[in-house]
Amino acid sequence: MANHLLVVEDEEAIAELLSINLRHAGFHVSAVTTAEAARAAVDRELPSLVVLDWMLPDRSGVALCRQWRSEARTRDLPVIMLTARAEEADQVQGLEAGADDYLVKPFSPRTLVARVRAVLRRRSPQALDDVVQVGALKLDPATRRVTAHSSGGATLEIRLGPTEFRLLHFLMAHPERVHSRSQLLDRVWGDHVFIEERTVDVHVKRLREALSVADCAGLVETVRGAGYRLAAASPAPAV
Helix, strand or coil: CCCEEEEECCCHHHHHHHHHHHHHCCCEEEEECCHHHHHHHHHHCCCCEEEEECCCCCCCHHHHHHHHHHCHHHCCCCEEEEECCCCHHHHHHHHHCCCCEEEECCCCHHHHHHHHHHHHHHHCHHHCCCCEEECCEEEECCCCEEEEECCCCCEEEECCCHHHHHHHHHHHHCCCCCECHHHHHHHHHHCCCCCCCHHHHHHHHHHHHHHHHHCCHHHEEEECCCEEEECCCCCCCCC
């Protein structure tokens, strides 16, 4: 599934140019022209990243970014600020408001695409098509394949359903970090999907069963009272 980017830019020609180039780079893009429309769009569904203009007709991008950073649901939302302000003090103000990066107009579309990929790589490594490897496991998002090296040196292909694939991708992109069920629902299923937290347990069980063919089920660890994590070390028996 392509990453969803939200472009917030009140100049329609610029918004269209940015959207076209980001779509050509493989992203799903929606665009709005006001801060209020941007806030409403993010309230409906969290995008993978927001490209946010500083000067908007109803409210500054800086104020909107600061609001998002103050709220738990949007605290980690990646934001790239666009502005015509080139002074260092302005750049500092944008970054201190919580922007992950800052681009001064005019800039090339290629530069924007590169910055978007760089921010996603830092903030959400599972959002890109880079191959991820943890221990014996290797996951390739582009080909949708998961392989594992057995102790005897053979390469085994692990077949996963789409949800288990996304779950493993997220866990492998954040090895050793503990994620609660609600966090996994937000990041793997999407915060706009309303399902029971215990659904996570069902898919973790299925993921472990699939990984067991390569003796990797123990990599997915249960942290009692907290959630789940993917161990970067040798697997222990699954709990």
